Amino acid sequence: MSKTKEPALYGIGAEFNSAKDVYEAAQKIRDLGFIRWDVHTPFPVHGMDQAMGLKRSRVSLISLLGGITGSLTALTLIFLTSADYRHLIPEWFPVTLIPSYPLIVHGKPFFAFEPSFPIFFELTILLTAFGTVLGLLCFGAIPRLNHPVFNWERFSRVTDDKFFIVIEATDPKFDEVKTRELLHELGGSQISLIRHDS
Amino acid sequence: MHSFDLPAPTTTEGLDLIERRPLVGSKRGYAWITEKFSRIVEQKAPFWWWVAVLITGFIASLVPLTLAYQVSTGVGVWGLNNPVFWAWDITNFVFWIGIGHAGTLISAILFLTRQKWRTAVNRSAEAMTIFAVICAGIFPAFHVGRVWFAWWLFPIPNANVIWQNFKSPLLWDVFAVSTYFTVSLIFWYIGLVPDLATIRDRATSKIKKFLYGIFALGWRGSNRQWSHYEKAYLILAGISTPLVLSVHSVVSFDFATSVIPGWHTTIFPPYFVAGAIFGGFAMVLTLLIPCRWIFNLKDVVTDKHIDNMCKIVLLTGTIVGYAYLMELFIALYSGNPFEQWVFLRNRVADPFIFGPLMGVPPAPYWWAYWAMMICNVIAPQFFWFKKIRKNLLAVLIIVMFPNVGMWYERFVIIATSIHRDFVTSSWGYFSPTWVDIGLFVGTIGLFTFLFLLFIKFLPMVTMFEVKAVLPEADPHYDPRAHKKKTGDPLVDSNPQLFGGAH
Numbered sequence: 001m002s003k004t005k006e007p008a009l010y011g012i013g014a015e016f017n018s019a020k021d022v023y024e025a026a027q028k029i030r031d032l033g034f035i036r037w038d039v040h041t042p043f044p045v046h047g048m049d050q051a052m053g054l055k056r057s058r059v060s061l062i063s064l065l066g067g068i069t070g071s072l073t074a075l076t077l078i079f080l081t082s083a084d085y086r087h088l089i090p091e092w093f094p095v096t097l098i099p100s101y102p103l104i105v106h107g108k109p110f111f112a113f114e115p116s117f118p119i120f121f122e123l124t125i126l127l128t129a130f131g132t133v134l135g136l137l138c139f140g141a142i143p144r145l146n147h148p149v150f151n152w153e154r155f156s157r158v159t160d161d162k163f164f165i166v167i168e169a170t171d172p173k174f175d176e177v178k179t180r181e182l183l184h185e186l187g188g189s190q191i192s193l194i195r196h197d198s
Numbered sequence: 199m200h201s202f203d204l205p206a207p208t209t210t211e212g213l214d215l216i217e218r219r220p221l222v223g224s225k226r227g228y229a230w231i232t233e234k235f236s237r238i239v240e241q242k243a244p245f246w247w248w249v250a251v252l253i254t255g256f257i258a259s260l261v262p263l264t265l266a267y268q269v270s271t272g273v274g275v276w277g278l279n280n281p282v283f284w285a286w287d288i289t290n291f292v293f294w295i296g297i298g299h300a301g302t303l304i305s306a307i308l309f310l311t312r313q314k315w316r317t318a319v320n321r322s323a324e325a326m327t328i329f330a331v332i333c334a335g336i337f338p339a340f341h342v343g344r345v346w347f348a349w350w351l352f353p354i355p356n357a358n359v360i361w362q363n364f365k366s367p368l369l370w371d372v373f374a375v376s377t378y379f380t381v382s383l384i385f386w387y388i389g390l391v392p393d394l395a396t397i398r399d400r401a402t403s404k405i406k407k408f409l410y411g412i413f414a415l416g417w418r419g420s421n422r423q424w425s426h427y428e429k430a431y432l433i434l435a436g437i438s439t440p441l442v443l444s445v446h447s448v449v450s451f452d453f454a455t456s457v458i459p460g461w462h463t464t465i466f467p468p469y470f471v472a473g474a475i476f477g478g479f480a481m482v483l484t485l486l487i488p489c490r491w492i493f494n495l496k497d498v499v500t501d502k503h504i505d506n507m508c509k510i511v512l513l514t515g516t517i518v519g520y521a522y523l524m525e526l527f528i529a530l531y532s533g534n535p536f537e538q539w540v541f542l543r544n545r546v547a548d549p550f551i552f553g554p555l556m557g558v559p560p561a562p563y564w565w566a567y568w569a570m571m572i573c574n575v576i577a578p579q580f581f582w583f584k585k586i587r588k589n590l591l592a593v594l595i596i597v598m599f600p601n602v603g604m605w606y607e608r609f610v611i612i613a614t615s616i617h618r619d620f621v622t623s624s625w626g627y628f629s630p631t632w633v634d635i636g637l638f639v640g641t642i643g644l645f646t647f648l649f650l651l652f653i654k655f656l657p658m659v660t661m662f663e664v665k666a667v668l669p670e671a672d673p674h675y676d677p678r679a680h681k682k683k684t685g686d687p688l689v690d691s692n693p694q695l696f697g698g699a700h
Contacts, residue, residue, distance in 0.1 A: 023673030026421075042228060043392075043666035044424040045673055052421055057429035077353055081361035101361035108365055118370035118448050122377040125441045129381045129434060133388065136430035140423040142391075143415035150418070158419045159396035161228035161665075 007198040010148035011037075011168040012179050013155070014188025019045045022163035025186035026051040029165065032182070036171035040149070040164040059135035066131020067124050074123035075116065083111035152194045166194065221314055221667045223497035228665045231498075235393075235657045236400050238493060243654055246492075251650050257643025264636040265340055273343045275633045282617050282628040287337040289608040290638050292449055292470075294334035294645075295375065296604060298382070299442055299471070300478020301327030305385060306438035309431075315506055317663035318498045321393075322489065322652075323482050324386040329648040330481075331379045333641040338371070367451040374448040381441055385434045388427075391417050392662040446470045453611065459536040460544070460615030463528070469521035476514035476574070477604030479507050480597040485649060487594045489658065498659055501588060508587040515578030515600065518607075522575060536620065544614040562627055563614045570610050573603025 016022040019041070026039050030053040039045075039052060049056075084102035086095075102110040137143070149155050149166055158164055165188060167179050176193075183191050222231075268275050278285060301323035308316040339348050351372045353362055362369050395417035398410040417423070447467035454466040463469075483504070490499045529541040545567040547553035549560035561567065577599030586592045618625045652658070669675055 018675075019671050019673045020675050039421040040419045041421060041424065042232075042396075042419060043662040043671060044428050045421070045671070046666075047673055048421050049425050051673070054422065054425050057426045059426050059429040060433060063430075063433045078364045081353065082364050096359055099355070099359065099361060101359065103363050103365075105363060105365050115365040118367075118444070118451070119364060119373045121440075121444060122370075122373040122448075125437050125444075126377040126380060128437050129384050132430045132433045132437075133384055136388070136426050137415075140426040142417065142423065145411060145416040147416060147418055155418075156399040159392065159399045159417075159662075160232045 007195040009169045010194045010196050011166050012183060013152055013164055013166040013192055013194050014183035015154055015190040016163040016188055019163060021187050022165060023048060023051050025165055025188065028186055032173065034167055034171050034173050036168040038166055040158045040166065042159055042161060057139065059132060059139055062135030063128050063132040067128035070124040070127025071120055074120040078116045078119060079111055148194055148196050151197065152192055154190050219502055220669065222664060223500050226497050231661050231664050232396055235659050235661050236397055239397055239655060239657055240400065247650065247654060251647065254643045254647040254650060258640055258647045260636045260640030261336065261644055264633050264640060268340060268633055269345055273341065275631060277629050277631045277634050279626050281624050281626050282613060284341065285613050285628045286630050286634045286638060287341040289605065289612055290641065291334050291337040292608040293605045294330045294641065295449060296446065296474035296477045297481045298327040298330040298478065299446060299474035300482050302382060302438050302442040303475050306435040306442065309435040310439060314667045315503050317660055317667055318503055319482065319486060321389065321660045322486060322658050324382065325649065325652045326481060326485060327382050328386060329645050331382065333645050335375065336641060367448065367455050370448045371452060374445045378441060378445045381438055385438055388431060388434065389660060390656065391415055392419065393657045393660060396661060397657065443471055446474045458615050458619060459540040463525060465521055465524060472514045472517040472521065473604060473607060476511060476518050477600055479511045480600035483507055483593060483597045484601060487590050489653065498664060504590065504593060505587050508581045508593055511597065511600065512578050512581040515574060519575035522571065540615060544618055545610060563610065566606050566610050570603050570606040573599040574607060
């Protein structure tokens with residue numbers, strides 16, 4: 001532990017008392033052209049995405065990919081295991097590698113879409129759910145157990161009743177003095193410098 | 199048509215009168231919500247909790263004990279016989295799965311329909327879903343007899359190149375129930391993450407901070423996270439809605455696709471789903487009303503919440519009653535003598551009124567059929583009266599009837615249809631053995647035991663969602679206009695809280 005150098009600056013944080021205050025402050029910061037900043041709230045504030053100028057979340061794309069994977073998996077699985085296609089496969093192909101296991105049940109066809117539907121449906125749902133969680137973890141950058149904002153002792157109120165705006169030092173418009181003044185003008189209190197871990 | 203030409207309103211005066219009731223009572227704020235529900239998790243468990251955990255844990259131990267006896271001896275220790283090859287096991291399975299459905303209905307369908315009151319009850323209802331599905335899964339898994347072969351139900355490549363029969367509704371059930379459990383668990387956990395972060399941030403001991411911290415995934419309430427979070431939550435709700443409808447439909451296919459009179463019925467899927475929601479809401483009320491008393495939750499789980507849930511019980515109970523009557527009508531109208539025979543002589547004919555009236559001997563299970571009718575069709579009709587819906591004790595007593603009745607419904611469908619069918623020589627009767635009873639009582643203990651653990655270790659109300667439905671959570675909230683409308687005294691006492699002067 002050397003006391004010669006302070007850890008690098010992560011950003012400046014300000015505390016707000018209400019959803020309305022933080023919402024209005026966010027709109028102004030957005031209009032000033034900041035890009036590397038974030039609003040931290042105890043609950044999702046309605047319309048905050050627009051107030052921050054965020055684009056639509058793309059989690060749904062990963063969900064869709066998951067869903068397509070699920071439905072294709074189900075159809076392939078059911079077709080390969082229950083359809084009767086052994087006679088189409090050349091004789092040299094090892095028979096134990098063919099998953100075909102056609103069963104005669106109630107004189108029904110070996111493979112049909114109707115009885116395949118329930119499993120097709122359930123696997124689609126299951127893999128959509130997996131895709132959604134994967135999308136949330138990737139886009140939301142979680143799990144990330146350590147983060148510079150946790151070094152700010154006021155910040156623990158974010159999961160309770162306070163609202164925060166943190167502007168990062170890497171933002172091109174960032175200026176230690178001017179940003180501090182800006183946050184003060186916007187009605188922030190407890191304005192503090194947030195540092196990286198030493 | 200002049201009378202319909204109403205003038206446009208010129209003042210907003212009248213609008214004040216139709217102001218909605220606040221979802222959270224006594225004008226509670228964010229901090230109160232955090233404090234109220236975190237404290238239940240943080241403080242030492244009260245004495246009653248230990249007593250309850252010990253008793254239910256003791257009852258739950260019947261599950262491993264009876265199962266050990268069953269596995270080591272054979273499935274014959276249950277009261278099953280020829281022709282009743284499945285009775286209590288499948289009854290209990292459908293009963294528990296059905297209970298789970300209310301949790302998913304609250305968390306998914308009420309979310310999509312923007313029913314904001316769900317926020318106060320969704321966490322505990324989803325927990326109930328998960329515990330109910332755990333209880334449900336025990337029965338079919340052990341009914342297979344040689345439970346160590348249960349993995350044959352899953353499409354896993356094996357040395358014999360044998361695969362499942364994908365045309366079988368029983369296999370559909372495996373996929374439906376395991377998907378339902380997994381998706382419910384994911385949905386519940388994703389909903390828990392921001393609240394786990396709250397407990398993490400308040401934790402005083404290192405172990406608690408570490409454990410809750412791990413499960414909170416480093417959540418920091420960032421709006422860039424919330425944006426994805428809300429989208430993910432919406433999608434999970436969107437897929438859980440058809441999922442929950444499909445699960446009980448698939449469960450009903452176990453019966454409906456067979457040719458047994460009494461089972462071979464096309465109304466089964468919607469009838470089962472309505473019944474599941476009916477029984478599930480009865481169970482939600484059974485769990486929530488005592489919780490509301492014990493933890494004094496009346497500001498969050500308000501009278502309005504109880505009232506709404508009673509109305510859902512009334513609605514679904516009436517749908518179920520309609521389904522029962524329609525089954526009878528179709529049996530009569532179809533002209534199918536086997537169907538008529540099963541309904542009259544295996545179900546309806548009691549020794550006092552209908553049996554003598556129709557001149558037939560009483561059905562062996564007449565008492566089960568009429569217990570079902572009274573519990574599921576007549577009992578919920580009391581919820582037409584507002585006075586009864588407002589009286590929590592009355593609500594608690596009335597919902598006990600569907601709890602019992604929905605178990606009877608499944609027993610009636612299953613046992614009465616198969617114990618006497620086409621061939622007289624193979625008629626039989628099912629009576630449970632002590633192993634049947636012990637296992638079922640054990641799952642009730644297990645369910646309650648898990649629920650008690652849940653209310654001690656996890657916040658039982660979705661704190662962040664309840665905060666988000668407070669009036670001041672709206673970014674366009676104007677405290678002065680709000681005060682004018684409601685006379686909210688908090689605005690004067692704490693101007694800072696409402697975005698006033700700094």
